[in-house]
Amino acid sequence: MRVLALAFSFSLAAVAPASAQLSIAFDKYHSYAEMTAFLREAAQKYPDLASLSSIGKSYQGRELWMLTVTSRKTGAPDDKPALYVNGCLDSSEVVTSEGVLFTIKHLLESHGRDARVTRLLDRRTLYIVPRIMPDQTELYITTPQNARSQSAEPMDEDGDGRIDEDADDDVNGDGHVVQMRIADPNGDWKISDRDSRLMVRRQPGEFEGAFYRVLAEGIDDDGDGRYNEDRVGGIDPNRNFPGNWAPVHVQNGAGPYPLYVQEVRAEVEFLEKHRNIAGYLNHHSSGGVVLRPSTTHDDSTIPAGDLRVLRVLAAKALDETGYWLATSVYDWRWPPGTPDMKPGQTWRRPDGSLGNDPREAAGGPGGGFGADAEIDHVVPQAEGEATHAYAAYGGSIEFTYEMLGIISYASEQWRMAWDHDLNKDGAISDLERLDWNDRHFGGSLFINWTKARHPQLGEVEIGGWKKYTTSSPPPGKYLEEESARQLRFNLLVADMLPQLDVASAEATALGGGVYRVNARVRNAGYIPTATEMMVKVRRASPVVATLSAKGEVEFIKGPAAQPLGHLEGAPAGSAGAEWIVRVKGAAPVEVTVTASTPTAGRASRSVILK
Structure with a gap:
């Protein structure tokens, strides 16, 4: 396909000096010990860009490692707009963890050599958790067992009073469970x-x-x-998030109550405490799909402005990854038997172009998709593909969007034999x-x-x-290509985070040592400084413009700190602030306008009163 050929033209834009190159290759799947060694190496070789910490412990006592990636020379990590990225929430989907490690390697080795990465890390923060459910992932990677996407805490799933007593067995001893x-x-x-x-x-x-x-x-x-x-195990962590959680008789794998899974609880507590997080990416496999909220209901409850942002970014993610479908979780193959061509979905046609693209006039909600719109291609299901019976209660991206107001996505990485559609x-x-x-x-x-x-x-x-075939690619070429797809998705969302800029600051002398100071503050990012949902759930902080002086001034009109509300994404999002001040003492005096809000960072511009 034409679009897919473009998608795989990616390569590392810059090569770091040998002394700073990170010693990881994507010709294998890495154990927990190997992953830990890589993360420690990254923090040691790039101390100005990376710091390693743990957000908690797994059920079996493993650290839930997080690498915070940003340039410390341009500000503290928590003072910049941030993207949170995780892998292996579904622990057997191991391609996702490798993609996260690939992203770390590219970011660190490219800063200062690649303009895009340099700009991104100078102005934004990435909180990266490569393996949020490490216990079952380790079982999957290091044994023949097909460890499931569930927590490692033993559960009695068959009601016989025993726990984890009937796991996979390698009957013929060939090292594989098939x-x-x-x-x-x-x-x-x-x-x-x-x-x-x-x-x-x-x-x-x-x-x-x-x-x-x-x-x-x-x-x-x-x-x-x-x-x-x-x-082994029995609770699905991606059905244990708060919000639209449901008990096990409604949602299989949900656990006894929300946040029962301690790894999920650790992630939720980190997200809640870090109000600078404006984007959330949770990677899964497989299918070649970009997923967005909601997971339990249709799009009618999503505010129109948020839905537009969610759909446009998802379509751009299809451009970046070459994937086949962008959809809410709820609409994905639901109701069973319906084609993935619903008004809120964007799909790839056999020729590589996108159908129902929200960036076009007839592109679904926000674009005028109607009953007379042409249905040009029904996305078929391959023989043997399971039907996903969603809704999915207790899912991560519905929690992060509907309770925290964060623009959130999941990916379904890897589509086995994606390049072998012989009949097109x-x-x-x-x-x-x-x-x-x-x-x-x-x-x-x-x-x-x-x-x-x-x-x-x-x-x-x-x-x-x-x-390593159906849900994750075989190591080598396909693993590295799939990891590069995830990198492009991560970079896309990081690039689109809200970002404050003081576009102008001007001073006009009114006489008698009195000056009018006018400033224009804009949001240079595509995502708004606060989503409509963030405002609805009362987590939104307004943009505040503050005037400070190197010298003594008296504020005649306007307080020093002025709330400007919430700014839409570029190019429309901007607001003005005005102060009238009197200089006490001799001019000239330098004054500085600083704009700030947790999700969009801080920006300043100075002007001389003379």
Whole structure:
């Protein structure tokens, strides 16, 4: 596709001197110890740009490392508008953590050499948490188990009074946990007549041929007739955030109450205390999708100005990443069976262009999408792709937007065989995935079905996709490319944060040592200094313009500190301030106008009264 070719032209814009280069390569997935060593190296080699701290501890006692990245020479981190980025909230989605580490490497090695990165770190702060749920991520990376996207605290998921007693098992000892197929005349699956590796659904009324049951590879460890039904952990951290949380009979994996998961609680407390955070990015996999709020309801409750910002930035993220869809979580494949072409969605056509782009006249809410708008392409589902039955209660980006008012996104990184859409229909079928594996990897990513002796089931066949294929890319070229996509998304949102600028400051002599001082303060960023939701939930601080003097002055009109309200994003967002002052003593006197608000930083401009 034309757009995708552009998306992958990215390369590191500048190469740091050998002494400052960080010793990490993206030809593997990194353990917790390796990640920790990299973060410590980053803080040690770049002390003016990076500092390492912990926002809390995991259930198993690991530090929740956070690298704060900004230029200390231009101000304290908490005094600048900030973007918060995390990876591995869903702990098995390990590509996200590697992308965060890739972002750190690029930022630190490029400052002072790349104009964009230099400007960004001079004026903004990034709070970066590469691995917010490190316990299960470590299990996933260092063992054959397919650790789930859940916390590590043991839970009794099958109601038998025991905890975590039926986890994955590597039945044939080959170092992989894949799938088992068992011959069964009542089975729901059969071998595809197009590729013997592919299992397809048995059709209604189909009675002739060989049929199978298909299970995850494992043993019935607790003797209840089920396999791998009580794995390690059991609470989904991305269903445990406050706000629109719901109990487990409504939302599976929600836990007993919101903020029960201590890693989630640590993140929430950090976000609440740092009022300079104006953007939140929470990376996931997979699908090649940019997600935005809401997660439990349609767009009708989102203020129009906020919705416009959310949709436009999501469309720009499609430009940067080459992904296929920008949508609210709620609308993504919901209701089941509906196409991803709803008024609030933006999709990529087979030719690479975007449909329902909010930056165009007929681009959905804010752009006039109507019943007569042309439906030019229905995004199909690939064979075997699961239907996401959202709403998603207790999700992170609904909390950060609806309770904190922060512009928030999640990504669904990586789409297996994204570059192998042979029939150009916009979907990647299972057959195309298998062909991609054969052509690019010599078939090595798929374990061919092989007979094995199961201690309970007797003869079975074991096979299927290896771990780093479907939800995270294989190490090497595809991992680095996917990490570069995340970097571009991170840079985009960081660039769009609100940023105060004192565009002008002028003094007019009125006689008798009296002067009028006028200033124009603007928001140079695209995101407003306070979203409409931030105002609604009473977390918004106004922009304040303050006049100070190097010398003694008397304020005749206007207080020294003047609230200017909230400023829209550029180019419209600006406000004026005026003071009339009398100089006490001899002129000239230098006065300075300083504008500040937590989400947009601080800016100053001086003028001489003479």
